[in-house]
Amino acid sequence: xxxxxxxxxxxxxxxxxxxxxxLEILSNGIFANGELPTFAEKIEETGQFPMKPKKLEILxxxxxxxxxxxxxxxxxxxxxxxxxxxxxxxxxxxxxxxxNTGAHTVDLTGGAPEMNPNFRWFVEEASKAGIEDFxxxxxxxxxxxxxxxxDLPQFFKKHNVHVISSMPHWTRGKTDKQRxxxxxxxxxxxxxxxxxxxxxxxxxxxxxxLVYNPSGAFLPTNQxxxxxxxxxxxxxxxxIHFHDLFAITNxxxxxxxxxxxxxxxxxxxxYQLVEAYNPAAVKNVMCTNTISISWxxxxxxxxxxxxxxxxxxxxxxxxxxxxEDVLNDRNIIISQHCYGCTAGAGSSCQGSVAD
Amino acid sequence: xxDYYDPKDLRKxxxxxxxxxxxxxxxxxxxxxxxxxxxxxxxxxxxIALAVAHTEQxxxxxxxxxxxALQRGVTKEEMMEAIHxxxxxxxxxxxxxxxxxxxxxxxxxG
Numbered sequence: 249x250x251x252x253x254x255x256x257x258x259x260x261x262x263x264x265x266x267x268x269x270x271l272e273i274l275s276n277g278i279f280a281n282g283e284l285p286t287f288a289e290k291i292e293e294t295g296q297f298p299m300k301p302k303k304l305e306i307l308x309x310x311x312x313x314x315x316x317x318x319x320x321x322x323x324x325x326x327x328x329x330x331x332x333x334x335x336x337x338x339x340x341x342x343x344x345x346x347x348n349t350g351a352h353t354v355d356l357t358g359g360a361p362e363m364n365p366n367f368r369w370f371v372e373e374a375s376k377a378g379i380e381d382f383x384x385x386x387x388x389x390x391x392x393x394x395x396x397x398x399d400l401p402q403f404f405k406k407h408n409v410h411v412i413s414s415m416p417h418w419t420r421g422k423t424d425k426q427r428x429x430x431x432x433x434x435x436x437x438x439x440x441x442x443x444x445x446x447x448x449x450x451x452x453x454x455x456x457x458l459v460y461n462p463s464g465a466f467l468p469t470n471q472x473x474x475x476x477x478x479x480x481x482x483x484x485x486x487x488i489h490f491h492d493l494f495a496i497t498n499x500x501x502x503x504x505x506x507x508x509x510x511x512x513x514x515x516x517x518x519y520q521l522v523e524a525y526n527p528a529a530v531k532n533v534m535c536t537n538t539i540s541i542s543w544x545x546x547x548x549x550x551x552x553x554x555x556x557x558x559x560x561x562x563x564x565x566x567x568x569x570x571x572e573d574v575l576n577d578r579n580i581i582i583s584q585h586c587y588g589c590t591a592g593a594g595s596s597c598q599g600s601v602a603d
Numbered sequence: 604x605x606d607y608y609d610p611k612d613l614r615k616x617x618x619x620x621x622x623x624x625x626x627x628x629x630x631x632x633x634x635x636x637x638x639x640x641x642x643x644x645x646x647x648x649x650x651i652a653l654a655v656a657h658t659e660q661x662x663x664x665x666x667x668x669x670x671x672a673l674q675r676g677v678t679k680e681e682m683m684e685a686i687h688x689x690x691x692x693x694x695x696x697x698x699x700x701x702x703x704x705x706x707x708x709x710x711x712x713g
Contacts, residue, residue: 419678462674469674473645477676519614 250430256327299580305537311361321504352380388435410455418481448490465513468495494599499588521587529594532601654689
């Protein structure tokens with residue numbers, strides 16, 4: 249069993265549960281008094297404002313904010329108390345889009361997407377569309393959370409799902425501190441089960457990648473070095489194999505923003521992000537090749553803008569009126585949280601974006 | 604100057620180059636090169652730097668290399684072990700001078 253780390257901001261009735269409050273914090277203080285440049289000012293220095301999308305490659309679909317975990321730094325503010333779940337009707341609209349999209353990747357996320365009662369039906373239907381890369385972002389513990397999920401690894405395999413899972417560290421202490429007591433042991437067990445049916449094994453086509461994000465108010469280091477350390481430790485200690493590791497920077501929104509403010513790290517963290525700004529990362533950040541679809545069908549430039557309720561700046565704003573050509577002509581909506589994706593080697597749901 | 608040490612001053616470290624450009628740049632080039640991957644990994648060098656930061660009792664360096672170690676996935680147990688390695692050398696360096704004292708006593712007082 250795992251123990252919940254905290255409650256969602258929504259459950260706590262925190263004012264940070266409101267996206268406009270978060271945006272207000274990100275726009276004021278050090279960004280209003282001239283101490284630090286706004287993100288718009290920064291990208292203007294290299295003539296990259298306004299940001300425009302490139303070719304659409306990824307449809308990221310959020311099946312709901314419900315999750316069996318309440319990790320410290322969740323940018324979704326997910327948890328068991330979140331009841332926002334994608335309906336079958338919206339799923340059907342997504343399936344129509346998947347059949348006709350020019351994107352090569354469909355990326356299912358949450359919360360724990362598997363907790364949506366229609367998750368399996370949706371995966372079965374979507375996989376018929378012949379998408380090149382079909383990703384499910386699984387938190388691993390869900391596989392062991394209840395016996396109704398025990399066969400998920402086999403289900404993933406049957407539909408050739410690419411599994412991407414969060415793993416903040418190769419040690420129990422750091423993992424449980426961020427994700428809840430017992431999460432590490434259960435995640436290890438889930439990884440071993442995935443390995444047992446071929447996921448993550450060398451030369452296997454069943455892709456299993458891990459996502460690392462820092463456990464506190466600091467940035468991730470070089471992704472390749474981190475991958476080597478993870479591979480060595482997980483193999484030596486638990487016999488676990490995986491393919492790739494994506495290092496993701498924590499963006500200053502939702503529960504991570506709450507943590508930064510409560511721990512008096514907010515300003516220092518924003519300084520770190522701005523100082524690590526890499527103009528080369530801007531052209532490859534995920535909003536340039538992704539459309540994020542929320543549980544209720546609204547369209548966003550990325551998962552983070554979804555959580556800040558910043559809908560796309562386009563005549564097409566909802567899955568029911570989806571039109572890729574119209575969408576691709578939009579300007580990308582930015583704010584100071586975007587510094588999280590352009591720090592150092594950059595950050596996206598697929599990890600670093602610049603050399 | 605309200606305090607001798609201000610955490611915000613760490614951000615200004617690079618400015619030392621402004622008052623002595625050539626030496627400042629040479630220093631930062633050297634500094635950057637030292638911490639690159641070499642025969643030792645950057646992670647190992649970070650732990651050495653953390654230990655030395657403590658033996659030198661440099662607040663800026665402790666601030667910087669604690670964060671650097673966290674970024675590299677170093678655990679707090681590993682960090683403390685590194686500091687003990689530094690502390691052991693520091694205390695050993697004190698104690699080994701006891702031999703000098705013993706030599707002097709033996710010479711003066713038999």
